Amino acid sequence: MNKAQYVDDYWTKIQKLIDKKGITASKLSHLAGFPDNGSIYALKSGRIKRPSFWMIMRIADALEVSTEELRPDKQGEAKA
Template structure:
């Protein structure tokens, strides 16, 4: 569910996963975003989520589950 929201924002911003990683300050060899996409990261850290939200210019609330 998380990756679907990230992917939607990537498409809306016409941004690739590599561009997102660069904007987040991750090195070219860092596989974090691919691990997230492939479901290898089940519970991303707060720090990672903050970097993703900042890079995509959205609130962290955007990534919360639809039901509380």
């Protein structure tokens, strides 16, 4: 999986969870405690190529999922 695909897959998983919760990317940014929407939109647009664990952890917490559920390389795998 190349870097661009990896970032796209991160965002694809996040977008599905945002849609499921019925919130916007801006609301996710607020729930994750980011000072503005810039971080979320940078991830969405691909400007952030390698999101930090800290960023993914905050997003996962805001979406009430585990960081494992956001991993692009874990598509379709069952939980233990």
